[in-house]
Amino acid sequence: xxxxxxxxxxxxxxxxxxxxxxxxxxxxxxxxxxxxxxxxxxxxxxxxxxxxxxxxxxxxxxxxxxxxxxxxxxxxxxxxxxxxxxxxxxxxxxxxxxxxxxxxxxxxxxxxxxxxxxxxxxxxxxxxxxxxxxxxxxxxxxxxxxxxxxxxxxxxxxxxxxxxxxxxxxxxxxxxxxxxxxxxxxxxxxxxxxxxxxxxxxxxxxxxxxxxxxxxxxxxxxxxxxxxxxxxxxxxxxxxxxxxxxxxxxxxxxxxxxxxxxxxxxxxxxxxxxxxxxxxxxxxxxxxxxxxxxxxxxxxxxxxxxxxxxxxxxxxxxxxxxxxxxxxxxxxxxxxxxxxxxxxxxxxxxxxxxxxxxxxxxx
Numbered sequence: 001x002x003x004x005x006x007x008x009x010x011x012x013x014x015x016x017x018x019x020x021x022x023x024x025x026x027x028x029x030x031x032x033x034x035x036x037x038x039x040x041x042x043x044x045x046x047x048x049x050x051x052x053x054x055x056x057x058x059x060x061x062x063x064x065x066x067x068x069x070x071x072x073x074x075x076x077x078x079x080x081x082x083x084x085x086x087x088x089x090x091x092x093x094x095x096x097x098x099x100x101x102x103x104x105x106x107x108x109x110x111x112x113x114x115x116x117x118x119x120x121x122x123x124x125x126x127x128x129x130x131x132x133x134x135x136x137x138x139x140x141x142x143x144x145x146x147x148x149x150x151x152x153x154x155x156x157x158x159x160x161x162x163x164x165x166x167x168x169x170x171x172x173x174x175x176x177x178x179x180x181x182x183x184x185x186x187x188x189x190x191x192x193x194x195x196x197x198x199x200x201x202x203x204x205x206x207x208x209x210x211x212x213x214x215x216x217x218x219x220x221x222x223x224x225x226x227x228x229x230x231x232x233x234x235x236x237x238x239x240x241x242x243x244x245x246x247x248x249x250x251x252x253x254x255x256x257x258x259x260x261x262x263x264x265x266x267x268x269x270x271x272x273x274x275x276x277x278x279x280x281x282x283x284x285x286x287x288x289x290x291x292x293x294x295x296x297x298x299x300x301x302x303x304x305x306x307x308x309x310x311x312x313x314x315x316x317x318x319x320x321x322x323x324x325x326x327x328x329x330x331x332x333x334x335x336x337x338x339x340x341x342x343x344x345x346x347x348x349x350x351x352x353x354x355x356x357x358x359x360x361x362x363x
Contacts, residue, residue, distance in 0.1 A: 028243045029165050029172065030261065032098040033117045034089050034235040035131060039110055042077055042231070044222070046070035052219065054173070055210030063207050068222035075233065077110040082233065084220040089235045098237070098259075111233075117161075118258075120246065124166050132158020137184065137200045142191050155202050158182050159232060168212065172238045177209040181232065185225040215239050216263075244290030245270050252292060256282055269293055283325075296325040296336065308335050311356035318342055327351075334359065 048070050053060055075082045083090045090096060091106055098116055106112055115131040134154040143149050160180040166173040185203035187196040203226055213219055213236075221234040241261055249256060249272060256274040264271045264285070272284040276297070285294040301309070301321050312321065322338035339348045351360040 036233040046073040126164040248290040307356035
């Protein structure tokens with residue numbers, strides 16, 4: 001389960017899919033993934049300090065040549081580095097956030113984000129995640145006259161993950177987690193040529209994993225198809241979220257897309273970051289039993305009440321309004337407004353009541 005060394009990778013598994021959500025799941029658990037397709041030369045350095053395999057030695061021996069499990073991994077691609085550890089996933093030192101991953105361009109010919117499934121489901125409820133598409137592959141064939149001709153074929157490649165989480169002693173048990181990979185693993189031979197330039201051969205392989213993971217902690221899975229052609233790196237993070245919290249979100253903001261849910265120990269609430277269908281940001285503080293303590297929704301300047309806008313323009317005539325949020329806390333509505341003022345360190349964040357009274361101003 002530990003690996004270190006040089007892997008030569010020659011083919012990019014270039015399938016793509018949008019993020020996945022189980023909108024109708026009752027939901028008490030959440031699984032988030034970052035999936036990377038790798039091609040070209042790569043060096044890997046991985047370690048596993050946490051004993052997460054629960055499938056026994058015999059079952060591990062069946063998958064160990066194709067699967068590497070790790071909680072710390074560093075992968076180098078020429079001048080770029082992908083790192084996964086207990087703090088998260090990082091590309092050249094910058095954090096990769098689960099919700100933003102589908103829009104990321106890593107600017108690398110060797111590795112790319114292919115999908116970032118984000119699934120809510122109930123405890124012990126099964127969920128299947130599919131990522132895949134047809135991709136064009138070029139190859140050579142020998143013609144009857146002895147010359148070689150380049151041809152193109154579209155072949156299906158993809159990844160399917162089936163999982164059924166169960167909470168066990170503060171961890172999440174992923175018993176019989178099935179990962180099926182369909183990828184180009186080798187090439188057919190071409191008469192007269194020793195190079196691997198023949199028609200690609202799609203290989204299908206399934207891995208059965210039995211894992212027990214700590215919640216709210218990223219883990220990594222490195223998958224290699226037979227033949228050493230390419231690889232998939234999966235970053236997985238599983239968290240438990242009380243059903244009451246999810247129910248409150250869906251009741252108040254049915255169309256919101258959840259990006260992050262984190263427990264705030266100081267406030268004793270879940271801090272929820274979400275996106276609304278029109279692109280506005282939504283921030284929520286929700287108690288464990290589901291009570292919404294605070295909401296903050298982005299609003300454009302044009303939607304500010306006239307009395308609020310007049311108070312800001314009068315009190316800060318040189319200011320330019322930046323980020324604006326409508327905040328509801330303990331039933332009281334206010335407006336949190338960022339004001340950019342010329343000069344060094346003059347910018348302010350002000351809070352304005354619906355009647356236009358500025359109740360707070362701070363840098």
